[in-house]
Ligand SMILES: Cc1cc2nc3c(=O)[nH]c(=O)nc-3n(C[C@H](O)[C@H](O)[C@H](O)COP(=O)(O)OP(=O)(O)OC[C@H]3O[C@@H](n4cnc5c(N)ncnc54)[C@H](O)[C@@H]3O)c2cc1C
């Protein structure tokens with residue numbers, strides 16, 4: 001492995017400075033569960049690793065009037081051990097509690113999951129259906145983008161040189177909103193999704209007033225299945241309506257065949273998982 | 288290759304209750320730091336990529352794979368390894384139960400299982416079998432088939 005130096009900036013500005021200085025020879029270190037594996041595997045060579053965990057905003061979890069703001073480097077366990085977060089963001093908790101095993105969850109962050117931009121990442125679809133915004137800092141200050149614009153290709157995110165993710169902003173919803181995430185893996189734990197779906201719904205007077213469906217491991221990036229989501233707006237959450245939207249999601253999925261699964265298998269899985277996650281989200285609203 | 292001047296970093300950390308100052312290369316894992324710099328070889332390397340849990344240690348009350356932590360990240364932390372489990376009075380109840388239940392064969396995975404299981408029992412003295420299996424999913428064993436390990440953890444919790 002190519003040797004690198006370690007930087008632990010204490011402010012957002014200091015981090016931007018180091019990242020700018022080293023350009024593509026620097027990478028952020030959050031939980032390290034992707035980046036350390038990748039440098040060791042010589043996927044790339046680094047001169048600098050920038051530990052962002054000592055910047056206070058990167059590991060804080062703050063409630064404002066209309067958002068929950070999660071520091072980009074907050075480990076998964078902090079989220080699923082917080083009953084308030086569990087109550088308000090069930091889909092995200094589904095994701096956070098199935099990334100790796102307990103050891104991985106002590107370190108792995110949703111920010112790292114997102115920036116790593118794997119098509120099969122378990123955190124990203126849940127962020128999409130919760131309408132998350134990415135707060136990005138860079139040489140020109142702070143900008144925000146919707147999470148569905150963050151992944152631009154396998155392992156590629158939308159950030160420019162010198163930029164990094166500070167936090168993830170999640171809008172607070174009312175009690176008529178809920179969400180769910182489910183993946184298919186051949187084992188019970190510790191595996192990479194063959195296909196996965198996150199769904200969220202809001203129910204008003206028995207009808208669906210908002211809906212988002214997102215698909216993982218069936219394209220070069222996680223996919224916001226907007227057309228399938230729209231089909232349910234104004235409709236009742238009947239079995240048939242859910243089935244129709246699930247078929248649409250299956251159409252939108254554009255997987256490849258590889259050692260984990262074939263195109264046909266993955267598309268079928270998307271239909272089943274869309275049905276399940278939509279039904280689960282509806283059920284979670286009702287209880 | 289760019290010319291990159293790598294400097295060693297001085298860190299202060301506490302391992303099994305003992306505070307120490309060590310000098311580490313900034314790109315070296317905490318696993319390697321423990322084994323090669325500190326000289327504590329109880330923590331094992333299996334895969335070196337986060338999958339097997341043989342390198343599990345406890346940092347500030349949470350278990351992590353030490354192969355996926357940098358040595359420099361140990362600065363200011365409180366670390367517990369398998370070497371900290373037994374006392375002059377004898378083995379830790381988990382270690383005793385592993386022996387009695389024959390929960391090991393080659394033993395490479397054992398320190399990781401012990402440290403993981405200890406973190407579970409420290410917080411949840413009476414976990415169900417399902418909970419034990421879920422908690423230990425990040426620890427792999429190629430010899431025992433797991434049943435004896437789960438039994439040993441159950442026994443230590445009784
Ligand atoms: C054994 C094992 C099992 C795993 N299981 C799963 C699984 O079930 N599901 C799953 O989705 N993933 C899994 N992963 C992958 C990984 O754990 C997750 O993607 C995790 O969420 C990454 O978070 P991290 O904080 O460790 O990221 P890091 O490794 O610290 O960073 C990941 C990438 O994002 C960049 N980055 C991190 N933070 C920032 C930031 N704030 N700004 C800009 N860039 C940043 C890094 O430079 C790096 O390129 C597994 C990994 C291992 C080793």
Ligand code: FES
Nearest residue numbers: 333334335340354
């Ligand atoms: S050696 Fe660290 S998890 Fe296998």
Ligand code: FES
Nearest residue numbers: 392396428429430
């Ligand atoms: S006893 Fe050999 S790997 Fe577990």
